[in-house]
Structures are given as structure tokens and as C-alpha cells.
Amino acid sequence: MSGGVDSAVAAARAVEAGHEVVGVHLALSRMPGTLRTGSRGCCTIEDSMDARRAADLLGIPFYVWDFSERFKDDVVDDFIAEYAAGRTPNPCMRCNERIKFAALLEKALALGFDAVCTGHYATITTDASGRRELHRASAEAKDQSYVLGVLTAEQLAHAMFPLGDTPSKDLVRAEAARRGLAVAQKPDSYDICFIPDGDTSAWLAERVGTAPGDIVDRTGAVVGSHEGAHAFTVGQRRGLRLGTPAPDGKPRFVLDVRPKERTVVVGPREALAIAEIAGSRYTWAGEPPADPTETFACDVQIRAHADPVPAIARVVERESDASGEPSGSAASVSSGASVTELVITPDAPLDGVAPGQTAVVYVGTRVLGQCTIDRTVSAVPVPA
Template identity: 75%
Template sequence: MKVLAAMSGGVDSAVAAARAVDAGHDVVGVHLALSRMPGTLRTGSRGCCTIEDSMDAQRAANMIGIPYYVWDFSERFKLDVVDDFVAEYTAGRTPNPCMRCNEKIKFAALLEKALALGFDAVCTGHYASIVTDADGNRELHRAAALAKDQSYVLGVLTREQIDHSMFPLGATPSKAEVRAEAAERGFTVAQKPDSHDICFIPDGDTRGWLAERVGAEQGEILDRTGAVIGQHEGAHAFTVGQRKGLNIGFPAADGKPRFVLEVRPKDNAVVVGPKEALDIREIAGQKFSWAGLAPQEPTEPFDCEVQIRAHADPVAAVARVSVVDGRNELVITPREPLNGVAPGQTAVVYVGTRVLGQCTIDRTVSAVPIPAL
């Protein structure tokens, strides 16, 4: 099989490419250049998208003995990931840029180009597994090492994309084993730190980065009844669940801390309240997809588990597709309240270890009613 190995410059993608070669595939390595100004991306040997990462990837490809190329995806990355990130914050939502990168870049733009060039599959270093059912349908599942499982960030994959994906690390028991294998192969990235944080915010100051692009305008901080209790310097700087940095100046009536419950960009307002008001009894989103075969009767409630962050524990839930204002919507009702969920986040639905699908959260319903005036 002809395989395109996406090589980030980290240890995982290097070992994944080597394993694809060991499996007998015809492998070509490619590194994605995501910025024409590399200084605008995070540095420090974190294995994600900088010049030093490109060089690390090339050294690994040379040792494996496969052709290696760098593809310029900077324009697509800016449009689909960076601009989307700014637009979502401007709309008062909490985006996940890594999720968008997987969806729009690694498994849309990259796979589309790979297939056009005659490749059969794209190989990455994600910790996830592909399982083929009795009827030959390919399914996306959690990795064997649950502590390293990355199936959540792959929840945006479609059935066609899964059919052309390869995850050689899915059955690996631990990251330590991957590093040991990399060292045995002589890869210089064997002990390279994992990538983390947002790659296109060089200093890690998300609030400052957004202020430069969105602007900062003073607005009101409201309680759940709509009463004005303070001022802020820009709604984009706040996220649902945030406690620090509110600077209201006086305590709540019950003396308990306040948390951000909602961001209203149209009014430039931030709504705060007690921690228990962060408990959510229902989430829903119109932008949803199925990772493989859809449920036979998606409009009928079905049991599942829902995960709302990459490293969150899954929660038992019931899901269904309903019609709202003429549009389909995936509605998920957890059996116990979720905490601190924000519109813009991704909810990934599982059945056992299988990733069934996902939705971008449009709305939430609090488990705690708003107090009467």
C-alpha cells in the first residue's frame, strides 16, 4: 500500500512512519509548513510545525530511508484554523484549534492531496486504533493505552477519512515504549518533549494575542438575573468556567467565588455566577458528523458516553438527532451533569471504545435554574 506519513518532527510520528515501513508499505514522509513566518509558531522542540521540527522530521525520514518533502499549507492553516480561532472567540465561543487542525488540515487538505497523488492512506502518530467490523466497515476506536488515547481529537474524522487513515501506535501499551523504540532506531527525537499549547501563539499569551486582533472594549459583568456587578476590559478575554481575573471588587452575597457562566459578544457582556450553575444537563450542536457508520435510527435515543475535552473522563449519556428550526441537531443528555461546558467546544460521542461521532456545541442547558428577581 502506498502511504503518506505525516511527520510533525516529534517522536510519535517518526516511530509511526518507521512502523509503516516495517509493515511493508511504500512510505513517503511529509512535513506540513503551517506558517510562512516560522517565528509566529511556538518553539522549543515541542514537535509541532516549526523550522526545527521540520529538520527533526527530515533526520528521522533519512534514517528510516524514505523520501521526504515539506508541503506549504500555511494559507489553508491561517484560513481554517487561525482565522476560525479568532472568529469563534469573537462570537463568544471556546474553540479547539487542534481539533480544527485535524479536521481541516491533516485529514481534509492533506488527505485530499494524498489521494489525488495516488496514495492509499495517510499515516500519523496519533494514539488511536482502526478496527474492522464483521461486515468490513472500518471504525475508529480508543488506543490501547487510555492515558495516551487521542481518539477525542480525531472524532471529527468522517467515514471516508477513516477508510484512508492509519495509526500504527494504536496498540502500543505506553509512550515509554515508543520512546524506547525511537532510541533503538537511533532517532534524535527519542526524548523530545511532547507538543502542547497553541502553536500559533508564540509566547502563550492567548489573551494578549486576541486583544491585538479583536481589540479590547470595556463592558459589563452581569449576574444571572442581569444585574450589573462590575466592568471588564474585553469579553474575548473570558472563557466559561473561569474564576480568576474577574476583578468585581466585592464578594457574592453567600461569600462563595463567582465563575464565568456565559460570554455575550453582541452585548460585550460577561455573565457570572456560582460554581454549581456551571453544571450542564444538556448540550446540543447542529454541526455534527459520524465517524464511520451512523446509528441505524439516529432520531431514536441511544445510550453512549460523551467526552467534552481531550483529557476529560467520559460520562454516560443518551443522545439523539432532533430537528430544530428545520435543521438537524445532535442532542446529548448526560446521566450526570457536565461541568463548565462552553459553546464552541467539541463533544465526542463513544459507544464502548468506538468513536461514534461528534458535534460542535452550539447551546447548553444549565442544571441550575436562574433565581427569580
């Protein structure tokens, strides 16, 4: 129970369905006195009090479990390391993967509980063989299956999402009001929960430090300078402060971030088009394809609120690059070794994809699996 309206209504529906329900709030902050600022942040002391009041109204036991150390190690430190390596991570994916459906689920099962129930908007179905599948919610505008794409078959076997069939968030708020839940009109949280002021660049600068370097074009020509590569993300246009204008006078965008070289690569808007993405850190949400090394049709989604794009995908084995790592990958392998990747080729180029993002693969409404993007292939060749 995060302290928001969705988890409160999910708990109420679980109680109404006859389950034995225990409310758990996760203490994830290393500063438990932190208060929520408007709709920024979550898991604060104010949120825990809201969750407790909802549990009291529902007549269920309520506990606060301290996962702050695990959250720091598995989500916050991972976020810092990914940015330091030039990638753009999604901390919500890591939190679902390593906290809510790993650390929390492990403890719940050890204590004899059957499932973790959350307020996510997604649905779980069971096929003819009894295998569980993760699907999109009925309300596409609120669908959260993307951030659950990291769940495995074992985790799906112990997950419940009571809000998945609800057509809209307004109906959930109205239900909360009818039930007398004080959080009925509480604003949704947004941005990164452990950076409540929203200034990601300043927050990272304190932890990663600054390392001045060059801004170059696709040919390697220096066109500007920067104070730290961590402050840049693929697709960024503003704040580049380039000393050399483009020959055609058009704006330039960040195409690649290379912190080891302290270099940021910029280029024209059309060079953000990506023809292929691949990741060695991939998982299947339930039953995988019969033979994932055979090309299969799918849809791919690269952001929580992006539209799915038709694509083909398959698992391939390829040699790592000369550095001993797949381009952009966090995985360390010996030079010349091979790496197994989920390679996804969209029917039409994707726009502004950055290593570190998560690509979730769908077949119809079903979440088939996901990968953390290690490398991308531009649809526009580098000029000679």
C-alpha cells in the same frame, strides 16, 4: 511527520510493515523562521529539520508541503472568529478536520497515495461488513481518539495509526532510541501551536480588539466591568475583578460570554453544571446509528483528557431562536427556521461546558461521532 517522536516511530513501523512510505512535513506557519521554544509550539523550522533527519535515517523520501494559507484560513481565522463570537474553540480538532485529514488527504489521494499515516494514539478496526470504525488506543492515558472524532467514514478509509496498540509513550520513546532516532527524548508539544508564548488573551486582543462592557450576575445585575469579552472563558474564576461581592460571599465563575452584547455572565460554582448540550455541526465517524432520531445510549467526552460520562443522545429538529441562530451557534439561518441538532443528555451534569467545545460520542471504545457545542442547558435554574 511533525518532527516529534510519535510520527517518526509511526513512519518506521509503516516502513517495517512493507508499505511504500513518503515522509511529509506540513509547513503551517506564516513565519517559517520561527524556532520552537521548549515544548511550546510545533511545525516550526526546527521541527521540519528533525523530521527530515528521521526520514533520512529510515531511508524514505521527504517533502515539505506548504499549507500555511489553508491553515490560516481554516484554523487560525476560525479560532479568532469563534472567540469573537463568545465560543471556546479547539484548534487541534479543526486542524485534524480541515488540514491533516482534508487538505493533506485530498492532495495525497490526488497524487496516488492510499492513506495518510500519523502518530496519533487511536485504533481502526473493520467490522464484519468491511466498514471501518475508530476506537480508543490501548493506552488510555495517551488515547487521542477524542481529537480524531471529527473524521468521517471516507477519511477513516484512508487513515493509518500504527501506534494505537502501544501500551505507553515510554515504550514508543524506547523504540525510537533503539532505532537511533534523534527525537527519542524530544519533549511533546502543548498549548496552541500558533501561539507559542502561550498568552492567548494578549494574542486575541491584538486581533479582536478590546470592547469594554459589563459583568452581570444571572439576574442581569451589573457586578463589574471588563475591557473585552474575548479574555473570558466559561468556568474562569480568577481575574474577574468584581466590584460587587456575591451575597453569600462565595467565589463566582464565568457562566456565559456574550460578545455581541459585550457582556460576561458570572454566578456560583454550582451553576456551571450542565444538564444538556447540543450542536448542529455534527458528523459520524463511520457507520451512524440505524435511526439517530431514536434515543441511544452512549458516553460523551467534552475535553481531550476528560473522563467519558454515560449519556443518552439523539438527533432532533427544533426552531432556531428569535435572532435566527441556535444559541451560541455559528450557523446562520433565517428567523423561525428549524435546525437539526445532536442533543446529548448526560446521566450526571457536566462541569463548565462552553459553546465551541467539541463533544465526542462513544459507544464502548468506539468513536461514534461528534458535534461542536452550540448551546448548553444549565442544571441549576436562574433565580427569579
